[in-house]
Amino acid sequence: MFGLRYLEDVVTLELDASKCTGCGNCIEVCPHAVFEIFEKKARIVDRDACMECGACAMNCAPGALSVDSGVGCASAVITGAVRGTEPTCGCSEDADCC
Amino acid sequence: MNESTRNTGECCQGSSTQKPVEQAREQQECTCQPEEAPHWSDGSIDTPSGRILRVKTTLTPRDHLGTWMVHWGIRRMRYKITPGLYAVGSPTQQSPVFVTANYKMSFDRLRSQLWGRHAWILVLDTKGVNVWCSAGKGTFGSEELMRRIQAVRLEEIVSHRTLILPQLSATGVSAHIVRKGNGWRVVFGPVRSEDLPRYLDAGMKATPQMRCVRFTLANRLVLIPLECVEWFKYLVLASVVFLLLSGFGTGGYSLERIQDVGLRSVLMLLIAYLAGAAFSPALLPWIPGRAFSVKGAWIGLAAVVVLIAYGLPGPGVFDNWLEAGGWLLLVPAISSFLAMNFTGASTYTSLSGVRREMRVAVPSQITATAAGIVVWVVGRFM
Structure with a gap:
């Protein structure tokens, strides 16, 4: 059993504890239980579980969290490399609406 | 996705x-x-x-x-x-x-x-x-x-x-x-x-x-049809190429070889396709390795090894050891690539992780594919 764990020590997630107000929004939005509240501040408890979705940083009002977010998708990386852009999953931005 | x-x-x-x-x-x-x-x-x-x-x-x-x-x-x-x-x-x-x-x-x-x-x-x-x-x-x-x-x-x-x-x-x-x-x-x-x-x-x-998001067997199984549909056209394309190539060999171009070697090649491509697009997603947590490309390569390798083992001490279902060696390189390379692309459908891969895995995986896949084709073609003339 190898489980559903991805590569170790690659994640770009950073938490600046000095800016954290302990509101707990990151815990609420994180889909992988990366954070917990310890002594009234957030702390990272499972860094390698982070998938860099960016929900925590997006909902951190004091800006204590930063992460180089994006889609963890090889096709997107390839598409981005071919088009010379950032990784993009080109997912249907609408081919034929109406 | x-x-x-x-x-x-x-x-x-x-x-x-x-x-x-x-x-x-x-x-x-x-x-x-x-x-x-x-x-x-x-x-x-x-x-x-x-x-x-x-x-x-x-x-x-x-x-x-x-x-x-x-x-x-x-x-x-x-x-x-x-x-x-x-x-x-x-x-x-x-x-x-x-x-x-x-x-x-x-x-x-x-x-x-x-x-x-x-x-x-x-x-x-x-x-x-x-x-x-x-x-x-x-x-x-x-x-x-x-x-x-x-x-x-x-x-x-x-x-x-x-x-x-x-x-x-x-x-x-x-x-x-x-x-x-x-x-x-x-x-x-x-x-x-x-x-x-x-x-x-x-x-x-x-x-x-x-x-918390999950990625249960049921979650993964519903994604497999789309994976198969999206890669199907490449399977058809690769099959046509191999069917045409398989006619070459000692003594000129032969239609019998297309029926024999050609159909076997299509079967191998089908195995690579299913290994990467269906079996890798389904068996994801139980396959060794963390990188999806590694998981895919293992499944592809296992399939070819089984086909060779079937006919030991000879090259198994293949004509010779060069043909077997060609598929031993090609099938894992293909299934590795397809499984790697399943990262986008998964619920837990990070962009940094995908980039790191691709830095090693993509050159390896390209090298194995090129080497596999060369070995297979040489095998046609043995």
Whole structure:
């Protein structure tokens, strides 16, 4: 059993504890239980579980969290490399609406 | 998830010079749906901002058929509903407002969990893309949310200022930016709509389990048809190439060899395709390695080793050891590449991780493929 764990020590997630107000929004939005509240501040408890979705940083009002977010998708990386852009999953931005 | 169509610009030519409100209204009025009520609606109700459709809370066979079709990639990019406000039951000014994407499956999942309740559903224009993917791109984002609230004149319809959003939209929606922007309070509900009744009955409290995404066997199995459909054309292309190549050999071009070596080659390509697009996703947690490319390579390698072992001490089902060696390189390379592309459909891979794995995997896959073809071709002349 190898489980559903991805590569170790690659994640770009950073938490600046000095800016954290302990509101707990990151815990609420994180889909992988990366954070917990310890002594009234957030702390990272499972860094390698982070998938860099960016929900925590997006909902951190004091800006204590930063992460180089994006889609963890090889096709997107390839598409981005071919088009010379950032990784993009080109997912249907609408081919034929109406 | 890896989806592929191109951006051809704004829906209904909404010019970017228009004010956002007008643009949003125009988009909302653009009738992607036929004039008669859609099959998932059971009437309409009048509100201060006009007549809106009431939706059914039970899914019909037609809804299930639509879900099944998109899993096979049929009409997947056109499986959407018109953005705007919808009613569930007989909602009042105090009824909760749920927000979702205009991907029909997202909308279906939400409404099917609201049985016996009175609520409003605000559907954002996410270009027919599901909640998580559209939030990742920002189309399910703070701006679209604020624009849509204004477009449907939500403040005239409900007296409270709270919106319940799916948790996975937090990648695109910033609760504090919306709060600052127009005063609405964004509350993130559970990840899965199936947890919504318990969440609501508990007074809008999510358990830690409701907050976590999963990637169960069932979750992975439903993704396999689309993986297979998306790669099928490449399987056909590679098969044609190998069928043509297999005619070459000692003593000139031979049609018999196409039937023998050629069909065997198609079978090997089919095995590589199934190893990468079906078996790797299905067996994901049980395959050694963390990188998806490694997992895919293992499955492909295992398949060829079994075929060789079948005929030991000879080269198994193959003509000679060079042919066996060619497939020993080609099949793992192909299945590794296909499995690597499943990262986009998975729920736990990070972009940094995918980039790191690709730095090693892509050159390895290319080298193994090139070497495999050379070895296989040499084997044709032995």
